[in-house]
Amino acid sequence: xxxxxxxxxxxxxxxxxxxxxxxxxxxxxxxxxxxxxxxxxxxxxxxxxxxxxxxxxxxxxxxxxxxxxxxxxxxxxxxxxxxxxxxxxxxxxxxxxxxxxxxxxxxxxxxxxxxxxxxxxxxxxxxxxxxxxxxxxxxxxxxxxxxxxxxxxxxxxxxxxxxxxxxxxxxxxxxxxxxxxxxxxxxxxxxxxxxxxxxxxxxxxxxxxxxxxxxxxxxxxxxxxxxxxxxxxxxxxxxxxxxxxxxxxxxxxxxxxxxxxxxxxxxxxxxxxxxxxxxxxxxxxxxxxxxxxxxxxxxxxxxxxxxxxxxxxxxxxxxxxxxxxxxxxxxxxxxxxxxxxxxxxxxxxxxxxxxxxxxxxxxxxxxxxxxxxxxxxxxxxxxxxxxxxxxxxxxxxxxxxxxxxxxxxxxxxxxxxxxxxxxxxxxxxxxxxxxxxxxxxxxxxxxxxxxxxxxxxxxxxxxxxxxxxxxxxxxxxxxxxxxxxx
Amino acid sequence: xxxxxxxxxxxxxxxxxxxxxxxxxxxxxxxxxxxxxxxxxxxxxxxxxxxxxxxxxxxxxxxxxxxxxxxxxxxxxxxxxxxxxxxxxxxxxxxxxxxxxxxxxxxxxxxxxxxxxxxxxxxxxxxxxxxxxxxxxxxxxxxxxxxxxxxxxxxxxxxxxxxxxxxxxxxxxxxxxxxxxxxxxxxxxxxxxxxxxxxxxxxxxxxxxxxxxxxxxxxxxxxxxxxxxxxxxxxxxxxxxxxxxxxxxxxxxxxxxxxxxxxxxxxxxxxxx
Numbered sequence: 001x002x003x004x005x006x007x008x009x010x011x012x013x014x015x016x017x018x019x020x021x022x023x024x025x026x027x028x029x030x031x032x033x034x035x036x037x038x039x040x041x042x043x044x045x046x047x048x049x050x051x052x053x054x055x056x057x058x059x060x061x062x063x064x065x066x067x068x069x070x071x072x073x074x075x076x077x078x079x080x081x082x083x084x085x086x087x088x089x090x091x092x093x094x095x096x097x098x099x100x101x102x103x104x105x106x107x108x109x110x111x112x113x114x115x116x117x118x119x120x121x122x123x124x125x126x127x128x129x130x131x132x133x134x135x136x137x138x139x140x141x142x143x144x145x146x147x148x149x150x151x152x153x154x155x156x157x158x159x160x161x162x163x164x165x166x167x168x169x170x171x172x173x174x175x176x177x178x179x180x181x182x183x184x185x186x187x188x189x190x191x192x193x194x195x196x197x198x199x200x201x202x203x204x205x206x207x208x209x210x211x212x213x214x215x216x217x218x219x220x221x222x223x224x225x226x227x228x229x230x231x232x233x234x235x236x237x238x239x240x241x242x243x244x245x246x247x248x249x250x251x252x253x254x255x256x257x258x259x260x261x262x263x264x265x266x267x268x269x270x271x272x273x274x275x276x277x278x279x280x281x282x283x284x285x286x287x288x289x290x291x292x293x294x295x296x297x298x299x300x301x302x303x304x305x306x307x308x309x310x311x312x313x314x315x316x317x318x319x320x321x322x323x324x325x326x327x328x329x330x331x332x333x334x335x336x337x338x339x340x341x342x343x344x345x346x347x348x349x350x351x352x353x354x355x356x357x358x359x360x361x362x363x364x365x366x367x368x369x370x371x372x373x374x375x376x377x378x379x380x381x382x383x384x385x386x387x388x389x390x391x392x393x394x395x396x397x398x399x400x401x402x403x404x405x406x407x408x409x410x411x412x413x414x415x416x417x418x419x420x421x422x423x424x425x426x427x428x429x430x431x432x433x434x435x436x437x438x439x440x441x442x443x444x445x446x447x448x449x450x451x452x453x454x455x456x457x458x459x460x461x462x463x464x465x466x467x468x469x470x471x472x473x474x475x476x477x478x479x480x481x482x483x484x485x486x
Numbered sequence: 487x488x489x490x491x492x493x494x495x496x497x498x499x500x501x502x503x504x505x506x507x508x509x510x511x512x513x514x515x516x517x518x519x520x521x522x523x524x525x526x527x528x529x530x531x532x533x534x535x536x537x538x539x540x541x542x543x544x545x546x547x548x549x550x551x552x553x554x555x556x557x558x559x560x561x562x563x564x565x566x567x568x569x570x571x572x573x574x575x576x577x578x579x580x581x582x583x584x585x586x587x588x589x590x591x592x593x594x595x596x597x598x599x600x601x602x603x604x605x606x607x608x609x610x611x612x613x614x615x616x617x618x619x620x621x622x623x624x625x626x627x628x629x630x631x632x633x634x635x636x637x638x639x640x641x642x643x644x645x646x647x648x649x650x651x652x653x654x655x656x657x658x659x660x661x662x663x664x665x666x667x668x669x670x671x672x673x674x675x676x677x678x679x680x681x682x683x684x685x686x687x688x689x690x691x692x693x694x695x696x697x698x699x700x701x702x703x704x705x706x707x708x709x710x711x712x713x714x715x716x717x718x719x720x721x722x723x724x725x726x727x728x729x730x731x732x733x734x735x736x737x738x739x740x741x742x743x744x745x746x747x748x749x750x751x752x753x754x755x756x757x758x759x
Contacts, residue, residue: 459737
């Protein structure tokens with residue numbers, strides 16, 4: 001009998017846990033430890049943030065779903081990993097602290113044979129003074145609750161505009177090292193769409209601010225869409241879209257402080273600026289969730305298991321090589337920790353070897369460039385791949401992972417909403433292959449343009465809406481869920 | 487010099503290839519820059535992007551007000567102010583002059599030939615040339631900045647001079663539309679059956695119509711998947727055919743599948759019960 005413990009139940013953790021439960025016999029245990037009681041289809045938070053969906057439309061209770069399939073669910077946050085066991089324990093274990101199920105605050109040891117770290121990120125609002133909805137002045141759409149709050153603030157703003165008041169809106173990234181520019185991109189165009197529907201767009205001054213060095217970078221060094229047999233850059237596509245909607249942009253920007261109604265930022269040329277706002281949604285930077293690791297004698301070995309940014313080290317090249325030497329092969333393939341073969345990390349929780357976008361710094365030494373995204377389709381694929389490897393290691397006694405899913409070898413599809421509506425909605429449907437450019441295999445832009453294309457229109461919105469229902473159906477493990485791709 | 491010396495001019499559409507950032511600041515880069523300078527001198531150009539010489543690298547050369555050539559590697563425009571329309575010429579479109587709106591002042595970051603990052607502010611003609619050249623590095627020409635009508639007029643003028651782009655046109659008809667056509671006809675007849683109860687029709691006939699609707703739903707869904715698979719196969723032959731793209735096809739599919747399900751549901755209510 002083996003016990004697999006999955007820390008986190010986001011897209012990648014939930015995918016890994018549910019497939020393992022489906023594949024492994026009842027003699028094996030699958031335990032999910034997550035501080036949340038609900039599963040959240042995060043891509044649709046954008047629509048919650050503009051009032052087109054409610055929180056209940058994008059979340060569901062995990063407990064009944066896990067109970068139905070026999071997953072041992074513990075509503076708790078992981079505190080530490082003890083890969084060699086402890087003074088009183090010979091087997092590896094994690095310590096957890098309950099956040100629900102009537103055991104709030106209780107601590108527990110959970111031993112494991114295999115551990116999947118899928119904790120996702122800590123939303124590091126603290127990295128920028130005044131950022132975030134809790135201790136700051138900006139809103140967020142990173143969680144369903146944040147998105148609900150964002151919509152409440154947006155509706156107040158719309159009410160003011162209906163009263164004839166001009167309002168300033170700033171949307172983008174709240175730090176020089178943010179990822180998820182795509183979410184901010186979706187939000188700014190959805191806000192624009194809602195303001196047009198409300199008939200108040202002319203009273204809003206909307207500005208985009210981000211850490212991208214060019215518009216349309218999206219954290220992956222830009223996309224290249226096939227056009228006339230050649231690739232067209234996402235910069236041209238994005239610039240025309242922003243211009244059409246009357247949205248000016250500030251790029252290469254590190255937001256270093258937010259005050260009530262005022263954003264302070266530094267740009268790649270070292271200059272500083274200020275932006276006034278009445279409503280601002282800025283994505284925070286991500287970091288690891290702060291898990292600690294301890295050796296058998298109780299000494300701290302967090303640095304051995306985790307990279308300095310708090311994400312778990314896997315089979316990637318962390319030598320810190322310069323940009324000109326970055327290679328596709330630097331990226332992990334099996335997501336197995338090099339020191340502990342029974343520990344894996346999936347989704348945002350694995351430490352990337354380096355960025356995808358060109359690393360850049362201001363003359364003051366402030367790094368300003370997008371960090372690599374590990375969300376959406378790739379995180380689901382990685383979760384399933386790791387589950388397949390662990391299944392084979394348990395059932396076929398494989399001594400190493402049997403499956404691989406490097407982001408430099410996989411493609412990804414993304415449907416970015418630019419406004420919700422059955423007849424007037426719009427979304428950009430994009431695919432990239434591979435996610436991480438492989439400059440050796442595809443000299444030039446590093447991607448295969450036959451599998452890299454994009455288009456914007458109403459059909460994209462319908463696809464996005466269908467995907468919303470499809471992935472919620474899959475996550476609820478309803479009949480046929482295994483047939484729905486990641 | 488081992489790099490090839492060439493000037494890419496219309497209708498050579500290599501100009502639309504987005505340039506990749508320079509990652510290695512080595513002898514090859516210096517050779518490309520020297521070659522670009524030679525082309526600039528020979529053609530009296532005020533600026534040149536590497537892709538105009540067939541090299542898809544993010545390199546821009548521009549002459550400043552003193553006539554010295556600025557080497558801008560991996561340039562990015564960070565800020566812009568003002569807007570001015572002015573007539574522009576470029577080596578890529580021989581003998582064409584067209585009014586293009588551009589930012590009046592820009593602030594940019596770039597690297598020198600040794601990879602050291604710099605920043606600068608440019609205004610007036612220098613800003614205009616830099617913007618035009620940076621557009622080239624992202625796969626855009628100055629015609630990307632004008633209306634469709636203006637672009638077509640320029641292309642017509644170029645065609646009069648014997649310059650016609652080799653176009654790989656999307657065929658006006660495609661065999662995949664047969665899938666849509668058959669589906670639409672089935673959907674039309676399925677829709678008509680919803681009104682059958684308004685007429686004095688026997689129960690047996692109503693039952694047959696209901697069976698037709700049930701089969702119709704399945705057939706339309708199968709046809710739509712066939713349409714998508716065939717369309718993707720067909721699209722590979724016509725890389726410039728934008729309507730072949732997946733978004734449009736999924737849209738066409740979705741519309742008919744939704745219609746089939748809706749009519750199927752209507753048939754269940756009106757004929758099935």
